[in-house]
Amino acid sequence: MAHVRARNRKHPHDDAPDTSAQFRRLAEMPEGPEKKALRQEVVRAWMPMAARLSRQFRNRGEALEDLEQVAHLGLVKAVGRYDPARGNAFESFAVPTIVGELKRHFRDHMWGVHVPRRVQELRNRVRSASMSLATTADDRFPPTADIAEAAGLTEDEVRTGLQALESYATLSLDATLTDTGDGYSLIDTFGSAEPGFDRAVDREAVRPHLRRLPEREREILYLRFFCDMTQSRIAERMGISQMHVSRLITTTCARVCERVEADRAAAA
Template structure:
């Protein structure tokens, strides 16, 4: 193998995959090059395994799982798509580690529906992450899987039920030293509680919106476009956009109280 490949790192592995694609899949050069790619990608798997350390699973198990995910990423990556290997490998490896937690740690009761949907949501999230080059929103996942947004929300919350911790466990201070117990840190109201509650309340109503209304909210509040920018996309006046948003938001506020169907904007 040429010396030029000796200094490759996983951040710039695409030329190696191009070379791999041109070799005989059953030949010794292909096998040697595949082994070389796996070797230079091991630090990526190790890094991701360390990210999940300290969550109730032995690090050796996490490392083995992450490396298995990395090998899967090497074998599945298609360099002809033009996407960087790193953008494909990270979700693949993290998906394998999360599946390990899902399959081995469920100390809290999680409804069967959320358990079954979690695997589907995970795979859809990985696919959308590759396609969008960012993490998908709950609405995008719901649209992709043709399920209610509230089901996606519950599934994502259930994904955090992998481990529990006693309230008597000492919490760590800023220097990493044991301090007060977890129970002793409680007492103050979380400032985000009301926001979370409002989000859960309005999620089913957002799912009922017609596509035009949902797109309007996505542009305004997820992509943070100005009313003028939205007006340009729609070919209408800014005042028209303002009226649509006012009617739509007013309708949503009303529905949180009387739970009547949300009319089209």
């Protein structure tokens, strides 16, 4: 009588086949082509259930075909690891394995930026709570306090989860920011390197050391770099040879650079 009741009891998964006999055979068979073929037969029998589980994760930015592939991978792992001697039904072991594989796929491959696992979990709880609250509040985004109460989180945790909502997918730099059709994109808002800033910093760094130079060297540098005079004209004006002017410019610039580098090293 008990056997009849067990046979008539509704299976918790309508699409779950009866493969208990195959699993018992797998447990007794040695590794080899025959066992591999039987294992593949069991996997094919359970693929409809794996596909059904993958559909629970649709509309989250991933193609259903890819989700089914991930679910099938989890199914293969479950079939390989299942031990019928433990006395549990296969589906009670397979379902968490498949769902876990799907969640890992989203965690490891679908986030546009690296987000810690704890923050990902907060994001999921905040998302679920806000969606359930929105259905009863004219679809308006609920306040942080209401989300915290519904999700069993602190308001700080909710704010962290809300920030993670925007980290799930990245925005292309070519994405258009306006609807005016002028082609203005996100990359147009980025600044570019400005060499003038570095020149301003360098000038301020050498200024005090230039003031300490002897008057002749300071005048030679002024004529060469600020008045754009040639070395020959400077030599004529100063009453010295062009070679002497060249040597003074080289040694003076090197001395000033050494002092600037010493100042930067001391500041660091």
